[in-house]
Amino acid sequence: xxxxxxxxxxxxxxxxxxxxxxxxxxxxxxxxxxxxxxxxxxxxxxxxxxxxxxxxxxxxxxxxxxxxxxxxxxxxxxxxxxxxxxxxxxxxxxxxxxxxxxxxxxxxxxxxxxxxxxxxxxxxxxxxxxxxxxxxxxxxxxxxxxxxxxxxxxxxxxxxxxxxxxxxxxxxxxxxxxxxxxxxxxxxxxxxxxxxxxxxxxxxxxxxxxxxxxxxxxxxxxxxxxxxxxxxxxxxxxxxxxxxxxxxxxxxxxxxxxxxxxxxxxxxxxxxxxxxxxxxxxxxxxxxxxxxxxxxxxxx
Amino acid sequence: xxxxxxxxxxxxxxxxxxxxxxxxxxxxxxxxxxxxxxxxxxxxxxxxxxxxxxxxxxxxxxxxxxxxxxxxxxxxxxxxxxxxxxxxxxxxxxxxxxxxxxxxxxxxxxxxxxxxxxxxxxxxxxxxxxxxxxxxxxxxxxxxxxxxxxxxxxxxxxxxxxxxxxxxxxxxxxxxxxxxxxxxxxxxxxxxxxxxxxxxxxxxxxxxxxxxxxxxxxxxxxxxxxxxxxxxxxxxxxxxxxxxxxxxxxxxxxxxxxxxxxxxxxxxxxxxxxxxxxxxxxxxxxxxxxxxxxxxxxxxxxxxxxxxxxxxxxxxxxx
Numbered sequence: 300x301x302x303x304x305x306x307x308x309x310x311x312x313x314x315x316x317x318x319x320x321x322x323x324x325x326x327x328x329x330x331x332x333x334x335x336x337x338x339x340x341x342x343x344x345x346x347x348x349x350x351x352x353x354x355x356x357x358x359x360x361x362x363x364x365x366x367x368x369x370x371x372x373x374x375x376x377x378x379x380x381x382x383x384x385x386x387x388x389x390x391x392x393x394x395x396x397x398x399x400x401x402x403x404x405x406x407x408x409x410x411x412x413x414x415x416x417x418x419x420x421x422x423x424x425x426x427x428x429x430x431x432x433x434x435x436x437x438x439x440x441x442x443x444x445x446x447x448x449x450x451x452x453x454x455x456x457x458x459x460x461x462x463x464x465x466x467x468x469x470x471x472x473x474x475x476x477x478x479x480x481x482x483x484x485x486x487x488x489x490x491x492x493x494x495x496x497x498x499x500x501x502x503x504x505x506x507x508x509x510x511x512x513x514x515x516x517x518x519x520x521x522x523x524x525x526x527x528x529x530x531x532x533x534x535x536x537x538x539x540x541x542x543x544x545x546x547x548x549x550x551x552x553x554x555x556x557x558x559x560x561x562x563x564x565x566x567x568x569x570x571x572x573x574x575x576x577x578x579x580x581x582x583x584x585x586x587x588x589x590x591x592x593x594x595x596x597x598x599x
Numbered sequence: 600x601x602x603x604x605x606x607x608x609x610x611x612x613x614x615x616x617x618x619x620x621x622x623x624x625x626x627x628x629x630x631x632x633x634x635x636x637x638x639x640x641x642x643x644x645x646x647x648x649x650x651x652x653x654x655x656x657x658x659x660x661x662x663x664x665x666x667x668x669x670x671x672x673x674x675x676x677x678x679x680x681x682x683x684x685x686x687x688x689x690x691x692x693x694x695x696x697x698x699x700x701x702x703x704x705x706x707x708x709x710x711x712x713x714x715x716x717x718x719x720x721x722x723x724x725x726x727x728x729x730x731x732x733x734x735x736x737x738x739x740x741x742x743x744x745x746x747x748x749x750x751x752x753x754x755x756x757x758x759x760x761x762x763x764x765x766x767x768x769x770x771x772x773x774x775x776x777x778x779x780x781x782x783x784x785x786x787x788x789x790x791x792x793x794x795x796x797x798x799x800x801x802x803x804x805x806x807x808x809x810x811x812x813x814x815x816x817x818x819x820x821x822x823x824x825x826x827x828x829x830x831x832x833x834x835x836x837x838x839x840x841x842x843x844x845x846x847x848x849x850x851x852x853x854x855x856x857x858x859x860x861x862x863x864x865x866x867x868x869x870x871x872x873x874x875x876x877x878x879x880x881x882x883x884x885x886x887x888x889x890x891x892x893x894x895x896x897x898x899x900x901x902x903x904x905x906x907x908x909x910x911x912x913x914x915x916x917x918x
Contacts, residue, residue, distance in 0.1 A: 337706065339839075391888075395891060398652070398705075398706065399646070399652060399842075399845075399846045399850060400846060400891050400895075402652075402839075402842065402843065402846065403843050403846045403847060403887050403890065403891050404887065404888055404891040406839055406843060406884075406887065407843075407883070407884040407885070407886070407887025407888040407890075407891070408884065408888060409884070410880045410881070410883055410884030410887065411880070411881055411884035411885060411888070412884075413880060414878065414880035414881040414884065415881070418877075526835055526836065530713075530717070530835060533710065533713070537707075537710045541706070567725055570717075570718075570721045571718055571721060574713070574714035574715075574717045574718050575714070575718065577710065577711075577714050578699070578711050578714040578715070578718075581703060581707050581710055581711050581714075582699060582702060582703070582711070585703055585707045
């Protein structure tokens with residue numbers, strides 16, 4: 300109980316991180332599952348989202364908190380830019396089937412994006428202001444906790460539920476799930492897979508940018524953050540199972556706790572914990588903890 | 600055949616003559632090219648030949664460099680001793696970590712090697728004996744007991760060239776040996792290799808250890824060149840560049856990845872700082888994206904031959 304008293308805030312923080320991690324990672328997972336493309340520019344897309352927030356909302360000491368409307372506009376702008384970026388990435392990766400050449404292509408794009416970002420925003424860290432009304436602390440069992448993080452958690456859960464409903468209960472979701480399992484068969488029954496997969500790519504990138512924008516008030520925006528985010532997202536989807544939504548949820552929850560609870564209780568060892576956990580999972584369950592149910596994902 | 604040998608001889612001659620015709624700074628950069636080139640060659644042994652895409656080579660590169668640094672500071676400044684001990688320690692670390700990693704393959708292997716690289720990176724980043732995140736500094740090395748300390752950029756470059764040539768020779772020899780055939784068989788069809796009575800696990804592990812040892816040797820050369828090594832020299836960024844150099848150069852050809860590494864380092868350390876300050880990432884990114892579309896088989900695929908049918912450079916080590 301005493302341990303819980305000392306750590307429950309970190310655990311809540313872990314769930315807030317998990318929500319943001321899920322938003323960013325789920326696109327990476329779906330794109331790999333459906334298109335067999337490992338999009339290493341995913342972290343850069345998320346960072347672009349964070350910088351859109353920084354540019355539209357400002358931040359730092361003394362800056363006025365933006366209104367909820369402004370914040371919503373920034374998130375929508377990030378979503379739109381992410382959507383566009385996803386379409387471009389889908390077009391570029393279309394026809395590049397080899398994983399290694401995909402890595403060359405998407406990391407090349409990530410390098411260009413990260414250079415252009417630091418050129419336009421400078422190399423210094425930018426903080427992003429939380430919207431008015433959420434920029435204060437709330438009381439949780441007698442301890443102060445930033446309200447914005449609870450909002451971010453709630454927003455992520457909401458978006459996650461929407462993704463789940465679309466994938467499990469709509470026609471288009473069924474086709475996407477089928478594409479994860481067997482893309483050739485989906486084409487054979489008459490679905491234009493390039494269109495469908497481009498859409499998945501666009502939505503996935505859009506979610507990453509939204510995740511980055513929502514993470515802005517928590518993580519800030521900084522050059523180099525794209526690599527960090529990419530590594531986190533990779534660990535999340537690999538632990539959960541590439542192509543699996545449930546896996547992305549589980550991976551995000553685990554890594555969220557490692558990043559908060561792990562860092563506060565184990566300090567230095569926490570960084571080993573994340574990659575050690577990934578290595579262990581992969582050795583015993585190479586397909587991840589909750590692999591895509593019908594999936595051939597990762598198997599080829 | 601003769602023309603190939605002639606090309607090799609000319610390249611070798613040009614590399615050896617570099618310090619005589621170039622000012623010190625470009626010579627230093629070329630030394631880095633050689634050290635990183637060997638890392639890329641070692642990555643190609645796994646990625647191209649054995650079909651195991653790896654991000655761990657910079658970790659063994661770091662192990663080699665730090666070992667050489669510790670040997671230099673506490674044991675001897677002799678370069679041969681540093682090379683041997685650094686290579687041996689890197690091979691030992693590769694054997695222990697590889698024993699686990701090579702149980703997997705494909706993307707999973709890539710992620711396991713990423714985990715290994717990150718953990719070794721964090722280890723050096725927090726180990727105070729080697730200066731943690733500040734890095735490790737060593738004095739100038741010597742070539743033989745009682746010899747003069749090597750200070751000239753050209754002499755250090757020649758040492759790096761020596762290490763590169765030995766390492767490259769080992770890689771080519773391995774690729775042409777029966778072991779090399781088994782490595783390619785692991786890439787093409789592990790089940791068939793098992794069926795004819797070989798153990799894929801053993802083949803994978805042996806190639807992993809050889810690749811780790813070569814990367815470690817490159818690390819010792821890097822330490823000699825720079826007299827300085829930090830965890831920043833073995834981070835995720837460089838791990839990715841080593842893998843990309845392989846793909847850029849042409850996986851499976853060994854010399855192609857060395858060329859790819861040269862392009863990467865020359866852009867990062869010479870072209871960008873000279874002509875476009877701060878634009879290294881932009882140029883590298885553009886080179887990578889361009890290569891995906893313009894060079895389907897990497898730099899090694901550009902060959903001025905007129906033969907109608909030629910074997911894909913991806914399948915065989917060219918002679």
